[in-house]
Amino acid sequence: MNDALIRSLPKCELHIHIEGSLEPELMFALARRNGIALPYESVEAVRRAYQFRNLQDFLDIYYQGMSVLITEQDFYDLAFAYLERAKADNVRHVEMFFDPQGHTARGVAFETVTDGLSRAIADAERTLGVSACLVMCFLRHLDEASAEKTLDEALAFKDRIVGIGLDSSEAGHPPSKFKRVFGRARDAGFFVTAHAGEEGPASYVWEALDELGVERIDHGNRAMEDETLVGRLVREKMALTVCPLSNLRLRVVDDLSHHPLRRMMDKGLVVTVNSDDPAYFGGYVNQNYREISEALALSREEIAAIVRNGFHASLMPDEEKKKALAEVDRVLTELP
């Protein structure tokens, strides 16, 4: 019902793992280009395998999928294809996660990854008019020493990487495990964020705030189990990057009609809508907006409020934010 509005509004994407935008068609093309054998016989067989009971089920397939990414051009092709899709969804600004340890562990140089991604970002900025920046994530199932080593490598690319995040298997890997390396990242001037409260408990959200000093929370669904925490997040205007289709496919929610987004908004939380791993979860940004809006019967004003939250929570320059927010208002008044 609100399809035209969702399509017409300029948007931000603040929670996208670029490796999670690897569509099966590109996976096959890169496997062929690099002489890599895939354990699937066709694109359809790959898609059929995308049935997940939980986050770990997904991660096992996600790490296997990224094994086709070898050369600088592979990373370029991956990121540029995503940015073209973002453009088609009227996304103006992207904060793009990437997982260097998923590549360096396979013998791909850190520089190969960042060169390919940043070249695609520069080209997309020029040819598509989409701005994007890189947020490097530490894999939390690995130890802090590995994260420290990855941060050391990133320091040489400080001009291309704006932020640091934390992702992968949440349960059993609390944010506090990475307290020291996040302290160093903050001291070096990186923006910091962390996945918390996707599968892990509300206490992980507290830890992300108090021990990592994060400026955003990725997911944050389970913060809703702790009233005091919700109060703090509201008071601090801490943005949550919510990913509805990811939550559905990873069974964080059993049905989108039970998704906490509306309740989060009613509590005054600053929520944004994002795609997480769109090639695996069945939808890019607009699809996430469409499905959650329909499931929760979100009003035009609620949809616009989420879109505005995205711009406010982003690292865009203030002038650009102002222009985008003015455009949101214009679309709202012009669309019947």
Ligand code: HPA
């Ligand atoms: O949804 C996710 N959660 C945690 N780690 C991830 N890495 C890619 N996607 C995800």
Ligand SMILES: [Zn+2]
């Ligand atoms: Zn994520």
